[in-house]
Amino acid sequence: MAVKPLPSLALVDDHKLFRKGLVSLIEMVNANYTILFEADNGMDMQKKINPSNQPDIILLDINMPGIDGFGCVQWLKDNFPLINILVVSMIEKEETIVRMLKLGVKGYLCKDVEPKELGDALSSIANKGFYYTDFITGKLVHSLQNGQSANGEANAISLLNDRERTFLQLACSEYTYNEIASQMYLSPKTIDGYRNTLFEKLNVKSRVGLALYAVKHGLVQL
């Protein structure tokens, strides 16, 4: 009788201390998995993965230098769509979680969970193919459907269209609105309009408010 091979894992996280801690936790506490490889970042992961060397599950961080978690997911979906992705991030922003779920990850864990939950998530993904906790299925799936955040605040992803988003990004700069207008090939008056609708939508009252909103919700990098 053939022995079913152990599910193989890969860990992608730039914080080596965290990564090694995870490995230690997984190996010591639970002998049901083999660690296929570890990677420091997206680039590193791309080098270590290939058709004959695919893990069953990738534990993936979001904040990483170079190609970040989102870039990794995109690349994995394009190139190795069968690999299950479990995001393990310190980010608890609903917007981020929603974005990741929309991209098709199989689970999302915050770094403050009990080690037990990591075990649950891994076995759930290995067996059922996904791990969506109540938190995710309850509050978040609902917000996915109607573009509303669980805490009542509107979420920027679904609220803004492409043009509005680029305007918002440009507003987070020291360009004047006139300069932004020419960069977007629009009349200053149209920019005027964008500003006013964003003030409404995002519930702010000044350009500083716009900028802070954008930073807070990850629409611009600092």
Place this chain on the structure above:
Amino acid sequence: MAVKPLPSLALVDDHKLFRKGLVSLIEMVNANYTILFEADNGMDMQKKINPSNQPDIILLDINMPGIDGFGCVQWLKDNFPLINILVVSMIEKEETIVRMLKLGVKGYLCKDVEPKELGDALSSIANKGFYYTDFITGKLVHSLQNGQSANGEANAISLLNDRERTFLQLACSEYTYNEIASQMYLSPKTIDGYRNTLFEKLNVKSRVGLALYAVKHGLVQL
């Protein structure tokens, strides 16, 4: 002959997964330490620490809900000044490191270091009382002395005085300068002056620039 007791450690970090990983790493790899307690955050730490229950070294995170790492250091320095603090944070901003060193922590590790370096840091602190790597002693101590950042950029801590800092924080809001003036009990014209000096010092050209600078350098929370 009396046996020298093992150095005792405490871990303060809100990311349980990371904390447990650290514990696992420390216990498995190195049997030279005992773990006195773990805490989820500053408040939790304050509850678990008392004159007859002091660890030799505290591994302290910075980003935590409630009382953060800075608050913890302040409280520890006030109440248990003999405890050695080793900061273990994902923050690599020089300004943050400098602030921590000024507060008297005994070492600063980024979460992306090799597990070995954690071991080095612990034994160095346990024996010599501190662990300042080349990175810290080289570039950073220099910047402590002349208020210059290692990468040439001026750092906000030494560059701004108290009034300027509070002005900057208020500028990161939707108050008009007139409103800020009355809140600071100053004439709008004086505020005018502050703005202009900060434009110079921080090398920005608009209020949005001020706000983004402040966020980037951690002078305001989002």
Place this chain on the structure above:
DNA sequence: GATTAATACAGGGTTTTTCCTGTATTATAA
């Protein structure tokens, strides 16, 4: 084919921000 929604734009006005130059007061250092 009419209605609605989304997008781009104008006129025209008020408020706020930005910039420049110059002064008075106080504390600090030479």
Place this chain on the structure above:
DNA sequence: TTATAATACAGGAAAAACCCTGTATTAATC
């Protein structure tokens, strides 16, 4: 004691930001 630096403030003006109301065009929906 006399520069010097830091802080608080003024006048005056140009530029940018903000706000309101209203129109034209196109695409989608009824």
